Amino acid sequence: MARVSLKKLTKSYGDVVVLDELTLEMADREFLTLLGPSGCGKTTTLNIIAGLDSATSGHVFFDSDDVTEVPPERRDVAMVFQTYALYPHMRVVDNIAFGLRMRKTPRDEIERRVREAAKAMEISHLLMRKPRELSGGQRQRVALARAIVRDPRLFLLDEPLSNLDAKLRVSMRTELKRLHAELDKTFVYVTHDQAESLIMSDRIAVLNEGKLQQLGTPEDIYNQPANAFVAGFVGSPPMNFFDGGLEGEERERCRMVGRGFTCELRPLTSKTSAEVRLGVRPEDIELSPDGEPMAQATVVVREPLGSDLYLTLELNGATFKARTRPSADFDRGDLVPFRFDPEKVHLFESASGKSLLKNIPVIA
Amino acid sequence: MIAAFKNKHAPGPDLSPPQSRKDKGDRLFALLINFPTVGLILALVAYPVLVSLWISLHRYNLRRPDVFDFVGLGNYVQILSGAQFWHSLGVTLYFTGLSVFLVIIIAMGIALLFNEKFHGRGVARSLLLIPWAVPGVVNGLMWVGLLSEHGAFNQLLGYGFDLFNRLTGADVDYLGMASPVIALNVTVAAYVWRSVPFACIIFLAALQAIPAEQYRAARVDGANAWNRFRSITLPWLLHPVMVVAIFETMNAFRAFDLIFTLTGGGPGDATNLLAWQTYKEAFARLNFGGANAYSYLITLITMGLAILYIRALYRRGAVQG
Amino acid sequence: MKSTIIKRIILYVLVLVALLYIVTPFAWIVTVSIMHEREANVGHWIPREPTGENYAMYLAPESGGAEVGLATARKFPRAIANSFIIATMVMVINLLFGSMAAYSLARIRFRGSLALMLFYLGSRSVPGVAIVIPMYLVIRNYGLLDTHLAVILAHSTFTLPFTIWILKGYFQTVPLDLERAARTDGCGRLGALFRIFLPVAAPGMIGVGIFSFIASWTEFLFALLFTSTIYSKPVTVLVSDFTQELQMPFTMIAAGGVLVVLLPIVLAFILQRFIIHGIGGAVTG
Numbered sequence: 011m012a013r014v015s016l017k018k019l020t021k022s023y024g025d026v027v028v029l030d031e032l033t034l035e036m037a038d039r040e041f042l043t044l045l046g047p048s049g050c051g052k053t054t055t056l057n058i059i060a061g062l063d064s065a066t067s068g069h070v071f072f073d074s075d076d077v078t079e080v081p082p083e084r085r086d087v088a089m090v091f092q093t094y095a096l097y098p099h100m101r102v103v104d105n106i107a108f109g110l111r112m113r114k115t116p117r118d119e120i121e122r123r124v125r126e127a128a129k130a131m132e133i134s135h136l137l138m139r140k141p142r143e144l145s146g147g148q149r150q151r152v153a154l155a156r157a158i159v160r161d162p163r164l165f166l167l168d169e170p171l172s173n174l175d176a177k178l179r180v181s182m183r184t185e186l187k188r189l190h191a192e193l194d195k196t197f198v199y200v201t202h203d204q205a206e207s208l209i210m211s212d213r214i215a216v217l218n219e220g221k222l223q224q225l226g227t228p229e230d231i232y233n234q235p236a237n238a239f240v241a242g243f244v245g246s247p248p249m250n251f252f253d254g255g256l257e258g259e260e261r262e263r264c265r266m267v268g269r270g271f272t273c274e275l276r277p278l279t280s281k282t283s284a285e286v287r288l289g290v291r292p293e294d295i296e297l298s299p300d301g302e303p304m305a306q307a308t309v310v311v312r313e314p315l316g317s318d319l320y321l322t323l324e325l326n327g328a329t330f331k332a333r334t335r336p337s338a339d340f341d342r343g344d345l346v347p348f349r350f351d352p353e354k355v356h357l358f359e360s361a362s363g364k365s366l367l368k369n370i371p372v373i374a
Numbered sequence: 375m376i377a378a379f380k381n382k383h384a385p386g387p388d389l390s391p392p393q394s395r396k397d398k399g400d401r402l403f404a405l406l407i408n409f410p411t412v413g414l415i416l417a418l419v420a421y422p423v424l425v426s427l428w429i430s431l432h433r434y435n436l437r438r439p440d441v442f443d444f445v446g447l448g449n450y451v452q453i454l455s456g457a458q459f460w461h462s463l464g465v466t467l468y469f470t471g472l473s474v475f476l477v478i479i480i481a482m483g484i485a486l487l488f489n490e491k492f493h494g495r496g497v498a499r500s501l502l503l504i505p506w507a508v509p510g511v512v513n514g515l516m517w518v519g520l521l522s523e524h525g526a527f528n529q530l531l532g533y534g535f536d537l538f539n540r541l542t543g544a545d546v547d548y549l550g551m552a553s554p555v556i557a558l559n560v561t562v563a564a565y566v567w568r569s570v571p572f573a574c575i576i577f578l579a580a581l582q583a584i585p586a587e588q589y590r591a592a593r594v595d596g597a598n599a600w601n602r603f604r605s606i607t608l609p610w611l612l613h614p615v616m617v618v619a620i621f622e623t624m625n626a627f628r629a630f631d632l633i634f635t636l637t638g639g640g641p642g643d644a645t646n647l648l649a650w651q652t653y654k655e656a657f658a659r660l661n662f663g664g665a666n667a668y669s670y671l672i673t674l675i676t677m678g679l680a681i682l683y684i685r686a687l688y689r690r691g692a693v694q695g
Numbered sequence: 696m697k698s699t700i701i702k703r704i705i706l707y708v709l710v711l712v713a714l715l716y717i718v719t720p721f722a723w724i725v726t727v728s729i730m731h732e733r734e735a736n737v738g739h740w741i742p743r744e745p746t747g748e749n750y751a752m753y754l755a756p757e758s759g760g761a762e763v764g765l766a767t768a769r770k771f772p773r774a775i776a777n778s779f780i781i782a783t784m785v786m787v788i789n790l791l792f793g794s795m796a797a798y799s800l801a802r803i804r805f806r807g808s809l810a811l812m813l814f815y816l817g818s819r820s821v822p823g824v825a826i827v828i829p830m831y832l833v834i835r836n837y838g839l840l841d842t843h844l845a846v847i848l849a850h851s852t853f854t855l856p857f858t859i860w861i862l863k864g865y866f867q868t869v870p871l872d873l874e875r876a877a878r879t880d881g882c883g884r885l886g887a888l889f890r891i892f893l894p895v896a897a898p899g900m901i902g903v904g905i906f907s908f909i910a911s912w913t914e915f916l917f918a919l920l921f922t923s924t925i926y927s928k929p930v931t932v933l934v935s936d937f938t939q940e941l942q943m944p945f946t947m948i949a950a951g952g953v954l955v956v957l958l959p960i961v962l963a964f965i966l967q968r969f970i971i972h973g974i975g976g977a978v979t980g
Contacts, residue, residue: 062875082878089879095872099894112881404799408811410792411855418852419818422829484713490706498714504721507959509913511935512952516724519945628822631915635935649824656828669825680820
C-alpha cells in the first residue's frame with residue numbers, strides 16, 4: 011500500500027525557490043509521471059519522496075504515515091537513476107542482491123529472489139559480469155532488477171530511458187508499462203519527454219518552475235489543458251498559438267480576433283478584456299474546409315512523415331503547422347483556405363496563461 | 375565541458391543556513407571529522423607561527439637564554455638594513471625564477487612527448503618518477519659527485535674542455551663547484567632535475583583530459599599541428615601551468631635540503647638562499663630572535679607571491695571552490 | 696609515408712633524450728656504487744670490476760674492508776627502519792584523517808567549508824623554515840625531541856593539506872548517484888561510505904597514500920632538527936652526515952644514496968598508474 015501525498019512541499023536554496031508549496035495526492039498503485047522541462051523541480055521532488063533530499067518545509071506522507079523525517083534507508087522505496095548508478099566494483103549479481111543483504115535477508119531467499127528478478131529482466135546470463143562490461147540497455151535492466159528484487163512499496167524512476175538510443179527507448183517504454191501492470195505497485199516516474207508521459211502514465215502531474223500546473227490523465231492533459239504552458243508543452247508537433255483580442259458582449263457568444271482572421275468561440279468560463287491567446291493543435295485545423303473558411307494562408311514548408319503530412323503555413327507574419335493526409339495536393343507557395351473548429355480550439359489569457367474555455371468533451 | 379558535467383554530480387559548498395534538522399546534523403558531522411586535522415594544524419602550525427612572531431619581536435639568543443628583551447621591530451630593522459638579507463634575497467629570486475621557468479618548460483616538453491603513443495611508454499612514465507624519489511639531500515650528494523673531477527659531468531664535457539682551451543687558450547680542466555656562478559647554476563640544475571617529475575605528472579594528467587574530438591574537429595577545419603597546439607592544447611594547459619607555477623615558486627623559495635649537501639651556502643655566499651641563511655641564524659649563531667624575524671620575512675614574501683598567483687587564477691575563473 | 700616515418704624517428708630520438716636527462720644522473724650513481732674506489736677515481740663509466748663491497752659496508756658492516764665511515768654505515772639499517780616507521784605512520788594518518796576531511800568537503804554542504812579549505816591551503820603557504828624553529832621549541836617543551844612521534848606529527852602537518860585538496864577533487868568525480876542508490880537500498884550514511892564510496896575511490900586513495908609516504912621518506916629539514924640520535928634518525932638525515940665524513944669514499948656514499956632511494960622508487964614504479972590517476976584527477980577536475 012503506498013498512497014503518496016505531498017503537502018505544501020517547498021524547497022529553496024537561499025533565494026532560489028525550486029519547489030513552491032507543491033501539493034499532490036497520488037492514488038495507490040498508479041503510474042504517475044512528473045512531467046516538465048529541465049529545472050522545473052521534478053527530480054528534486056522525486057529525491058524528496060525518496061528521502062535523499064530534505065524539503066525546506068512541507069510534508070511527505072506514505073498512506074497516513076508522515077515520512078518527512080524518515081531517512082531513505084527506512085522508507086522502503088526503490089529508485090532507478092538516470093545514470094543507473096550500478097556499483098562498479100561489484101558483479102551484477104551482487105549489485106542486485108545488495109539491497110536484500112542490507113536488510114539481512116536470509117541467504118537462500120536472496121538467491122531465489124535474485125534469480126527471479128534476473129529472469130524477469132532477461133539478464134540471467136549477465137550475472138557474473140561487472141557493470142563496465144555491459145551495454146547501456148543491459149545496465150538499465152540491471153538497475154531495474156535491483157529495484158524489483160526488493161519488492162518495495164514504491165518505485166521511483168528518474169528519467170531512466172534518457173540515456174538509451176531511440177529504438178531501445180521505445181521498446182523499454184512498453185516493458186516498463188508491462189512491469190507496472192505485473193508488479194501492481196505505485197510508480198512515480200520523472201521525465202521531460204511529453205510523448206513518453208502520455209504513453210506510459212495513468213496520470214500526469216505537469217510541473218513548471220516548482221509549481222504544479224495540472225494533474226490529470228493523459229487525455230485530460232492533452233485535450234483540456236488548464237493553462238497555456240501545459241497546452242504548449244504537451245503534444246508534438248506543439249500547439250499553435252495566435253495572439254489577439256476578444257470581441258463580444260456576452261460570455262456565451264464571443265469571437266477571437268487575430269491577425270487576419272476571426273474565430274467563433276464556445277461559451278467562455280470567464281470574460282476578460284485583456285489580450286488572449288488562441289491555441290489550435292495541428293490536427294484540429296481543417297484545410298480546404300467544406301464550410302466557410304476563416305482565411306487563406308500560404309504554404310511555406312512541406313513535411314511528409316509517412317502516415318501524415320505536416321504543412322507549415324504563413325498568415326500575416328504568423329506561422330503555424332497543420333496536419334493533413336499525405337495525399338493532399340498542396341505545394342509550396344499555394345494559398346490554402348483553412349478553418350478552426352470552435353469545438354476544438356483552446357483559449358488562454360495572455361498574461362496569466364489561464365484557460366478561459368469550458369472543458370470540451372473528448373471526441374470518441 | 376567536462377567540468378559542467380562534473381558539477382552536475384558534485385554539490386558545491388552551499389553557504390545558506392541549515393534548512394532542517396538533517397542539514398544541521400550533517401554540519402556537525404562534517405565539523406567533527408575535520409576536527410583532528412584542524413587540531414593538529416592549529417597546534418603545530420598556527421600556534422608556532424604566532425609564537426614565532428612573538429619571538430621575532432625580542433632579542434633572544436640561545437647562548438644567553440635568560441635574555442629576552444622586547445625590541446619591537448628591532449630584529450627586522452637590523453636584517454633589512456644589512457647587506458646579508460638583500461644578497462640572500464637576490465640569490466633566492468634568481469634561483470626561484472630560473473628554476474620555475476625551467477621546470478615548466480622541461481616538464482611541459484616531456485609531458486607532450488610522453489603523451490604520444492610509443493613503445494615502452496609505460497616504462498618511460500615509470501622512469502619519470504625516479505628523480506622525484508631521490509631525497510633532496512641525496513640529490514645534493516649526487517650532484518657533488520657528478521661535478522667532481524672524475525664525475526660524469528666532467529667526463530662528458532671532457533672533449534668540450536679541450537675545444538674550449540684550444541679556442542681561448544684557457545686551461546680549464548673541469549667545471550667544479552669552486553666557481554660561484556657555476557655553483558649557483560648547478561644548484562638550479564639539481565633542483566630542476568628533481569622537480570620536473572611532479573610538474574610532468576600534473577601536465578600529463580591535464581593532457582590526457584583533453585577530449586580527442588577537439589583535435590579531430592580542428593583537423594577537419596584544416597588546422598595543422600602547430601595551430602592545434604596553440605588553440606587547443608595551450609589554453610587547456612593554462613590552469614595546470616599556473617598550479618605548477620604556484621607550487622614550484624613556493625617550494626623553490628624554501629629550498630634547503632639541496633643546499634645542505636650540495637653547497638652549504640657556498641662557495642662564499644653564492645648559494646646562500648634565504649632558507650639557508652635562516653638556518654644559519656638559528657642553529658649556527660643561535661640567534662633565535664633574528665632567525666624568527668627572517669622566517670617571518672620569508673613567510674610574508676611567499677604569502678605575497680601566493681596571493682598574486684591566486685588572484686591571477688581567479689581572474690581566469692579557473693579555481694574550483 | 697615518409698614524413699610520418701621521419702616524425703616517428705624524431706619522436707623516439709626526443710624520448711630517448713628525455714629519458715637520458717631523467718635517468719642518467721641516478722644511473723651514474725648506481726654504477727659508481729658498484730665500483731671500487733680506484734676505478735671511480737679514474738672516471739670509468741662501466742665498472743670493469745664490479746663489486747658489492749660498498750653495499751656490504753651498510754648491510755654487514757663488519758665484513759667490509761674500509762674503516763672510514765664505518766660508524767655511520769653501521770647506523771644505516773636502524774635509520775632505514777626509522778624512516779619506514781615514520782613514513783608508514785604519516786601515510787596512515789593521511790589516509791585516515793585526510794580522507795575524512797576531504798569527504799566532508801566534497802560531499803556535505805556546510806557553512807564554513809570554504810573557510811576550512813582556505814585554512815588548510817593557507818597553512819601550506821608558511822614555509823618550512825619559518826615553521827620549524829618555533830615548532831622545534833614547542834616539541835622541545837613537550838619533551839618530544841628525538842622521538843618518532845615528533846617527526847610523524849610534523850610531516851603530517853604539511854602532507855595533510857595537500858592530501859585533502861587532492862582527495863577532495865578526486866572524491867567529487869565519484870558520481871553522487873552511487874551513494875544515493877546505496878541509501879535507498881538500505882545503507883545508512885556510514886554504510887554507504889564504507890561499502891560503496893571507499894571501494895570506488897580506492898585508486899585515488901592509493902595514489903595519495905604513496906605520495907605522502909614518499910614525501911615523508913624524502914623529507915629532511917624537520918627530521919634533521921627534531922632528531923639527534925640514531926634512535927629516531929631517519930635515513931635522509933643520516934645521509935647528510937656523510938658530508939661531515941670527508942674521508943668517506945664516494946663509492947660508498949653512492950651506495951648509501953642508492954639504498955635510500957631504492958624503497959620509494961620501487962614503490963613509485965609499481966604504483967605509478969595510481970599516482971598519475973589520483974593526483975591528476977584532482978587537478979583537472
